[in-house]
Amino acid sequence: MTQELFARYSFLLDRTARKVKQYAQQQFKQGEFEVTVDQWLVLKNLSENGLMSQTELANLVFKDHPTLTRIIDLLCKKGYVERIPHPQDRRSFQVHLTQSGLAKVAELKPKVLEIREKAWENLNETDFEEFKRILNTIYQNLDGQTIDD
Amino acid sequence: MTQELFARYSFLLDRTARKVKQYAQQQFKQGEFEVTVDQWLVLKNLSENGLMSQTELANLVFKDHPTLTRIIDLLCKKGYVERIPHPQDRRSFQVHLTQSGLAKVAELKPKVLEIREKAWENLNETDFEEFKRILNTIYQNLDGQTIDD
DNA sequence: TACCAATTGTTAGTATGACAAATATATGAA
DNA sequence: TTCATATATTTGTCATACTAACAATTGGTA
Numbered sequence: 468m469t470q471e472l473f474a475r476y477s478f479l480l481d482r483t484a485r486k487v488k489q490y491a492q493q494q495f496k497q498g499e500f501e502v503t504v505d506q507w508l509v510l511k512n513l514s515e516n517g518l519m520s521q522t523e524l525a526n527l528v529f530k531d532h533p534t535l536t537r538i539i540d541l542l543c544k545k546g547y548v549e550r551i552p553h554p555q556d557r558r559s560f561q562v563h564l565t566q567s568g569l570a571k572v573a574e575l576k577p578k579v580l581e582i583r584e585k586a587w588e589n590l591n592e593t594d595f596e597e598f599k600r601i602l603n604t605i606y607q608n609l610d611g612q613t614i615d616d
Numbered sequence: 617m618t619q620e621l622f623a624r625y626s627f628l629l630d631r632t633a634r635k636v637k638q639y640a641q642q643q644f645k646q647g648e649f650e651v652t653v654d655q656w657l658v659l660k661n662l663s664e665n666g667l668m669s670q671t672e673l674a675n676l677v678f679k680d681h682p683t684l685t686r687i688i689d690l691l692c693k694k695g696y697v698e699r700i701p702h703p704q705d706r707r708s709f710q711v712h713l714t715q716s717g718l719a720k721v722a723e724l725k726p727k728v729l730e731i732r733e734k735a736w737e738n739l740n741e742t743d744f745e746e747f748k749r750i751l752n753t754i755y756q757n758l759d760g761q762t763i764d765d
Numbered sequence: 766t767a768c769c770a771a772t773t774g775t776t777a778g779t780a781t782g783a784c785a786a787a788t789a790t791a792t793g794a795a
Numbered sequence: 796t797t798c799a800t801a802t803a804t805t806t807g808t809c810a811t812a813c814t815a816a817c818a819a820t821t822g823g824t825a
Contacts, residue, residue: 473744474732477636478657482678483751484633487626489783490758503810508627522773529631534812536775541810558773558820583623586754594750595622601747602632605735609639634812641813654781671803683782685805690780707790707803 476605487586494582500575501545505530507579509538510547510564514572518561520553547571625754636735643731649724650694654679656728658687659696659713663721667710669702696720 491504502510512527513519519527525535539562542548547568553559564572587595640653651659661676662668668676674684688711691697696717702708713721736744 470729470733473736474729476735476744476747477640477732479748479751479755480629480633480636483755484629485678485782486755486758487629491626492783505811520773529634530811531813532774533776533814534810537811553773556773556821558818560774580619580623583626584619586625586757587622588757589753590750594746594753595625597743597746598625598750599628601739601743602628604738604743606628606632606635608735608737609635638813645814652780669803679781680783681804682784682806683780686781702803705791705803707788709804 490585491579491582498578500578502542502547502571502575506538506542507575509535509542510568510572511576511579513548513562513564514569518551518563520559520561522559524562542568639734640728640731647727649727651691651696651720651724655687655691656724658684658691659717659721660725660728662697662711662713663718667700667712669708669710671708673711691717 488504495502495504495507500507508528509524512524516527521532521535521539524539525532528535530538539548539550543550546565548562549565550560550562553561637653644651644653644656649656657677658673661673665676670681670684670688673688674681677684679687688697688699692699695714697711698714699709699711702710
């Protein structure tokens with residue numbers, strides 16, 4: 468029975484994901500990036516996609532609404548992001564980067580790529596494709612929905 | 617340049633790890649397991665290793681000391697675990713499962729394995745070995761220390 | 766038009782995670 | 796013995812995740 472063996476994936480997955488986030492966060496802190504890893508994810512997606520409602524943004528970064536609300540709150544406080552009332556729908560906001568936010572993204576983008584690269588020492592592109600395939604298969608197995616890429 | 621490509625691993629990894637925990641937690645709730653996924657990890661390791669100090673336990677499950685203190689607090693409240701003063705070292709506790717905790721582990725163990733299995737649909741043992749190898753390589757790249765398994 | 770279900774975003778509560786600092790105790794060196 | 800240092804655990808703070816409940820608004824439909 469390989470059941471016991473397979474069950475260890477959740478432990479290794481969780482441990483590695485935490486290590487990846489922790490490592491990046493430490494580098495962010497050391498480089499005085501002034502944002503968290505999750506805040507960076509939101510900034511990056513805003514810079515690539517422009518004006519978006521919070522719901523659209525939440526779907527893009529796969530975070531739930533309450534979490535996104537708080538991240539946006541923090542990014543607003545820091546002056547990187549603004550909420551604009553939606554012209555047609557008064558329930559909704561459109562979120563966008565400020566000048567300061569745009570500058571922050573431009574400044575951090577290359578630095579983040581460099582930080583992310585460290586994890587792939589001793590691994591190649593085939594490993595990456597395998598890794599992506601397995602991660603996405605697991606995600607789909609538990610999600611029941613189709614995902615892209 | 618494959619830098620941009622590689623950088624996506626962190627997003628996929630984080631997303632999948634969250635999905636795995638979320639799925640398990642939902643099943644735990646639906647089955648009225650009365651513990652969280654992280655609390656289960658601690659119970660399981662206690663059942664496999666017997667009496668341990670909190671520091672030993674923290675190293676085993678790769679959680680930091682404050683996090684473990686709080687998880688133990690909750691498990692004590694639920695009556696699954698007890699702190700026993702260490703006979704030689706008055707700074708330290710030895711943590712162990714109560715009768716109720718032992719019964720809980722026995723009850724949940726097969727159910728958890730079943731829940732964990734779901735993620736591996738459409739994947740085989742080779743995939744698992746690859747996955748484990750890549751996860752551990754990433755961990756080591758960012759940790760700088762040797763790990764077992 | 767009036768109603769009602771669905772949608773958008775927020776708030777609150779609990780758990781976890783990372784990190785810093787505090788407390789109590791232990792240990793080794795002078 | 797005494798003091799500096801190390802270790803075990805706890806406490807505090809901030810950020811994130813998930814759930815549930817809520818307010819405001821929208822849109823379809825009777």
